[in-house]
Amino acid sequence: MPELLALDNVSAGYGESVVLDGVSFALQEGDSLALLGRNGVGKSTLLVTLMGLTQVHGGTIRWCDNNIARVPTYRRAHAGLGWVPQERFMFPSLTVEEHLTVVARPGPWNLARLYEVFPRLQERRANMGNQLSGGEQQMLAIARALITNPRLLLLDEPMEGLAPIIVQELMRVLQRLISHEGLSVIVVEQHARLALSLTRRAIVLDRGRIVHASSSQSLLDDAQTLDRLVAVA
Numbered sequence: 001m002p003e004l005l006a007l008d009n010v011s012a013g014y015g016e017s018v019v020l021d022g023v024s025f026a027l028q029e030g031d032s033l034a035l036l037g038r039n040g041v042g043k044s045t046l047l048v049t050l051m052g053l054t055q056v057h058g059g060t061i062r063w064c065d066n067n068i069a070r071v072p073t074y075r076r077a078h079a080g081l082g083w084v085p086q087e088r089f090m091f092p093s094l095t096v097e098e099h100l101t102v103v104a105r106p107g108p109w110n111l112a113r114l115y116e117v118f119p120r121l122q123e124r125r126a127n128m129g130n131q132l133s134g135g136e137q138q139m140l141a142i143a144r145a146l147i148t149n150p151r152l153l154l155l156d157e158p159m160e161g162l163a164p165i166i167v168q169e170l171m172r173v174l175q176r177l178i179s180h181e182g183l184s185v186i187v188v189e190q191h192a193r194l195a196l197s198l199t200r201r202a203i204v205l206d207r208g209r210i211v212h213a214s215s216s217q218s219l220l221d222d223a224q225t226l227d228r229l230v231a232v233a
């Protein structure tokens, strides 16, 4: 299968400071990757680097065989990179439905299909962005990325700050998207076991470098290594 995304020796950061140091990995269409590591090791920086929001100091980022290391963010989004940022960024003056319709692009993900996956969003379709619970905001953030019909979805800490029952609900949805719908994803998550149970492969970062790469299942099965690498609470 052709590679969707391939990073080769990527170094990137903010201005002169280098956060990612020689990062290389590849992802095929339909594949799913957990991106793990302790706080501050560069996980979010890797996602924003894929979106073109950092300074790339070296290396190549190939997307569908084109080097996009210098391509602006809006063109990456048009080329099929969908990003769900940690901050969610809801607009208080837009309804749920408007959040979705203003960014919709043609493809298999449309309003009807998203409402079927996220019935809560259909119930809240007329609510404003600031009238939603944290879980509803996260669902809307994911739906808003999906309705752009991305080829790869980047999820930055989707479970952060959510009540356990909402985490369960979101896990069921993500499981469906990844396992049954074959969505390609990279999931950054502090709750390492949740991310590993969703994905096929895993990489662990430490101080901007990849220190572990394996199947998600083998890391799940090796509690000692997992705890050493990510210090799971």
Ligand SMILES: Nc1ncnc2c1ncn2[C@@H]1O[C@H](COP(=O)(O)OP(=O)(O)OP(=O)(O)O)[C@@H](O)[C@H]1O
Pocket (backbone or CB within 6 Å): 014, 019, 037, 038, 039, 040, 041, 042, 043, 044, 045, 046, 190
């Ligand atoms: N906008 C920014 N400008 C300058 N430095 C930043 C910026 N964002 C992050 N950093 C720095 O980059 C390093 C990596 O941060 P990053 O947020 O990528 O880590 P992370 O692994 O996602 O951690 P967390 O789980 O805490 O979000 C940290 O030292 C952080 O202070």
